Amino acid sequence: MFEQISFFESAEKLHTSLTKGRYLLFVADKTDIAPLATLPDDITFVGAVFPRVIYRHHTYDTGIIVAKMSDSTLSCIVPMDNTTQLKLPEETNAVLTFFDGYSIHTDRFLEVLYAQLPEQARILGAGAGKMTLDPASYLLFDNTQRYTNYAIVVASKQSVGLGIKHGWTTVMGPFIATHCSGHTLEKINFQDAYSVYRSIVEKISDIAFDQTPFFTIAQRFPLGIVRYNKDFIIREPFSTNGQSLTLNAQIDANSVISILEGKADAIIEAAREAAVASLHVKTQAHSNVLLIDCISRYLLLKERYGEELEAITSVYDNAIPLWGVLSLGEIANANQEGIEFYNNTCVIGTL
Amino acid sequence: MQYLNEQLLLTFECVSSIGTSLNLETMVERFLRVFTRKTGALASLYWQYVSEEKGYVERCFLGKQALKPLFKRPDVQSSNDQISVQTEGKNTFLYVTIDRDSMVFLFYSDKKDLELLCSIVSSFHSKLENAVRACKNHHDLLEINQNLERRIEEEVAKNREKDKHILQQSRLAQMGEMISMIAHQWRQPLGSISAVAASIRLKVSLNRLDTSSEEAQEQSKAFLLDSMGKIESYVQFLTHTIDDFRNFFKPDKQKERVSLAQLVNRTLDIIGKALEINTIAIKVDVQSTREILTYASEVTQVILNVLKNAEDVIKERHIKYPHIFIHIEEQEEWHVLSIEDNAGGIPPHILPYIFEPYFSTKSEKNGSGLGLYMSKTIIEEHCGGMIYAENTPIGARFIIKLKEE
Incomplete structure (x- = not known):
């Protein structure tokens, strides 16, 4: 899928390092990408901005990861509300997608994209975004322009291994999301969602809501959507108006939810398990490992995040490069079922 | 768990x-x-x-x-x-x-x-x-x-078609009645013409048309001129009757200014003779002669229809001293014409239905059941008025109300 993966501290350095070809760029939040506009015409690229990028054992808030696509790898940028122009070859085995993490079309986009996947194809991807929520900012770009509400789709015949784990555990539940509207959870068990959430978190922890930023609390105590005989899907509230909770993905009315708690050891162990799982389903030898890890895990683990990277890289051969992003939402379909939009989750693909 | x-x-x-x-x-x-x-x-x-x-x-x-x-x-x-x-x-x-x-x-x-x-x-x-x-x-x-809406539209169209058909049937029925009335109207003048012709023929056959002397010639000439005059007068009457008939059946394209009294008179010109033959006394009480703008011919048809119904029921019930009382007056914005007979009234159980189509009590007399239905249609839908019936102590009263315009 990718011939070469490199990390550059700044966009200027690409001028002297890149050769003719097509590239996928992961740009860290604080990177100035203006110099990309003057790259030679025979260097074409698609790229997305993320809070941080991951290269080998480190994460960076400034810098660019550059992955050179092989000739057989397809790439395009499509509007998330209209993917009709997207035509995936039947022999496609792997699809990567990096999409506008703030788009309201995410759920529909993923459903339509999944419907278009060939039978055997696996998919993984990430929501692009910045730590500062600025609706005017662009998140995706190519040689010609910058995009909002678009998605990069990369497709390859190469098969991928996939591991998905999060490490959060239930501390209280189940509850019913009795009133929901898009990304807003209005009522839990027919009461204001925030009141219920706050009373439970205060009961199970020593957190003072009045003295702690809400997103800090939510990173530690996200919500989990319960599934039958399967691991739950995490939904992280990122803001509140004092009554409802705003999530970074849609939640269906009457979903059964639990309140989860993340503990560093369990989260790090989950990342290692995801890495192990990615090897189990891999059918071909892999040359690199793509890590899509939720930014909330990084913020929660803080200085211990390095341990998570160590846990992951320990599973693979030292020579195999680990690269990826800290994202706003992760997607994957490990078992060929519908694509799920995860939060707070570690998705690892062996490419 | x-x-x-x-x-x-x-x-x-x-x-x-x-x-x-x-x-x-x-x-x-x-x-x-x-x-x-x-x-x-x-x-x-x-x-x-x-x-x-x-x-x-x-x-x-x-x-x-x-x-x-x-x-x-x-x-x-x-x-x-x-x-x-x-x-x-x-x-x-x-x-x-x-x-x-x-x-x-x-x-x-x-x-x-x-x-x-x-x-x-x-x-x-x-x-x-x-x-x-x-x-x-x-x-x-x-x-x-959705089908119902479509079917309603279809049924409305069918009803319109049916109404046209009913109107046509009604006109045909009325035409039959008119011919009957004309027959009544013509019987007397035709008889008179026949009598005049017979008297001429008699004189001729008895050689009473004397031309032997100048005086006799003058007398015969005077007799013939008198007879011809009578015949011409009767023929004029017949022609007048035909004109009435034709005007009656000419549908109104435009409203005209006319008083209810004038319309009653026009109607009586047509049916009066038939009522007279049946010894039905007509009394007309006119309290208002103000003109209104309306479809005169059609209102005349309605009056005629009500009078004809009164005549029929009077004959059917062998009413002694039959009479029809016609009263014209104004009530606020309404011009009201009431036609009342002394034929005993309408049975209460059928009174609510008499204006429905195909409702008739005259089965043995070929009643079409359309007369009053058409009358109601003309008065209420075409002329914007109202028509209804009620019983009086001695008979039935039909009230027709029309507005100034």
Whole structure:
């Protein structure tokens, strides 16, 4: 899928390092990408901005990861509300997608994209975004322009291994999301969602809501959507108006939810398990490992995040490069079922 | 315990997703989405049985399009099991039959793994079936409503056509009555003409038309001139009757200014003779001679029809000293004409129906049952007035009310 993966501290350095070809760029939040506009015409690229990028054992808030696509790898940028122009070859085995993490079309986009996947194809991807929520900012770009509400789709015949784990555990539940509207959870068990959430978190922890930023609390105590005989899907509230909770993905009315708690050891162990799982389903030898890890895990683990990277890289051969992003939402379909939009989750693909 | 909870919770979520819409596709799609997401099904498809086509039509598919060919169209003759599981290689299909429709889910799981799912589906199967039926009934109801609107339009058009037909029938019936009245009107002048002709013939045959002397010639000439004058006068009367007849049947294109008294007089010119022959006394009391703008000929038809009905019932009931009292007055903005007879009145049980079409008490006398219906149509729909009937101590009274314009 990718011939070469490199990390550059700044966009200027690409001028002297890149050769003719097509590239996928992961740009860290604080990177100035203006110099990309003057790259030679025979260097074409698609790229997305993320809070941080991951290269080998480190994460960076400034810098660019550059992955050179092989000739057989397809790439395009499509509007998330209209993917009709997207035509995936039947022999496609792997699809990567990096999409506008703030788009309201995410759920529909993923459903339509999944419907278009060939039978055997696996998919993984990430929501692009910045730590500062600025609706005017662009998140995706190519040689010609910058995009909002678009998605990069990369497709390859190469098969991928996939591991998905999060490490959060239930501390209280189940509850019913009795009133929901898009990304807003209005009522839990027919009461204001925030009141219920706050009373439970205060009961199970020593957190003072009045003295702690809400997103800090939510990173530690996200919500989990319960599934039958399967691991739950995490939904992280990122803001509140004092009554409802705003999530970074849609939640269906009457979903059964639990309140989860993340503990560093369990989260790090989950990342290692995801890495192990990615090897189990891999059918071909892999040359690199793509890590899509939720930014909330990084913020929660803080200085211990390095341990998570160590846990992951320990599973693979030292020579195999680990690269990826800290994202706003992760997607994957490990078992060929519908694509799920995860939060707070570690998705690892062996490419 | 956790395992048990998941079953209950899955059941709750699925049940909550049932019946969220009365549109079948929306409701089913919502259910399929929830069930597929929560159970990890790879794809799902809903086949609706369409009785008109005696087969299944795909209504909703969720999942990879590439998996669709794995779903076989259900066989109409296939098993009647409500819930069943079939394995084909790595694919396991969960079939749920709902009101002859078929819901199919594809899993990459063992048949055994789906046993519990079958139990869960079984627990809300009847609710799902009822919801599907509700959607179908709603759809049928919408179709019926749409058809009903179309049928109402068709029926309204038919009714318009029928009204035209009724009008035509009514005119024909009235024409028959008119011919009868003309016959009455003509009988006397024709008899007179015949008498004059007979007297001439008699004189000729008796050689009483003497031309031998100048004086005799003058007398014969005077006799013949007198006879010719009488014949001409009678012929003029006949012509006048024909003009009345023709004017009566000429439909009004435009309103004209006319008083109710004038309309009564025009009517009596036509029917008066017939009433006179039947010794029916007519009394007209005119309290208002103000003119109104209306369709004069049509109102005349109505007056004529009411008078003719009075005549018929008077004759039928052999009323002694029969009379018809016509009263014209103004009541606020209304110009009111009432026609009252002394024929005993209308039986109370038929009084509410006398203005309905094809309602007649004159079956043995070829009553069309359209006269009063047409009268009501003319007065109320065409002229913007009202007509109704009531009984008096001695007979029936028809009241016609018209406005200034």
